[in-house]
Amino acid sequence: MAKRVESPSSINTFKQCRRKYYYQYIEKLPTIFNIHQVRGIIAHATLEHFFDIDTSKFSEDDYQLRLRETAQKLFLHHWKNHQKELGQLGLHEDQKKFYFEETMLMIMNWVNYFIDDLKNLQRKKNSSLQQAFLELTPLREQEYASSNYSVRGFIDAIKHLDDEVHIIDYKTNSSFDLKDENKLQLAIYSLLYLETHGKLPSKVGIFFLRHKLKLMAVDEQLLELAKKEIMLIHAHTSATEKREDYPKTVNNLCKWSTGQCDFYKTCKPHETKD
Ligand code: SF4
16 A cells, blocks of 8 residues: 555544544545634634734834734734634634634734744844844745655744744644644654755744743654654554554543544444444
């Protein structure tokens, strides 16, 4: 069987529950959008386009206000652009309002950190606002693919700071822990970056939008983790595509108080053994 092209999320799904991986990536059953995915897409689009703004007319006196206003307008624009998906979620108006306000607060939190970075850089290099903004503008939504490892992924932001390269992923979830799945995602990005550029990124991390940026160093151990998990998934998926070879992992990720696995009805985890 030919090697499948995997991604950090397909590998994490495989690790979480092989049957879920089977339904999603082999049988390709449709997945169900939820508010957390839709608002994640909206937040990512806002932060991606934030750096397209023209700061030439911003002054030292008004730039903080104008950056915040711009981020708010962008967020509103992308929220409106996703009305169709938001409408399909069947949320009550008060729930929609809650998620709108909460996501807006995350964006504003991120902007506050960005303004701090901007001020620090200006102070350090004695540069203009526009120069500092340009220097802090990351490469965004870059696709990295490796035919060698048969893996690909989209990196939210790559920052070049003097001699350092930082790879950053944005997350809207509530936790502020670098979980194993986050580490694996960052490990895979590091491996892809190394293969493409011939050097390691200096640091990788997650910007938890409710909280702040959490960075970690990139070392040989992290790369080995990526290689090991990539090898394990290819060894399995290249050998078999039979449903029975993708066992269920029945736990609290099948169904929880406010939702359930996309494939819960097909899988019936609590009814059948297979
Ligand atoms: S319902 Fe549970 S066991 Fe079934 S695919 Fe989803 S996570 Fe796996």
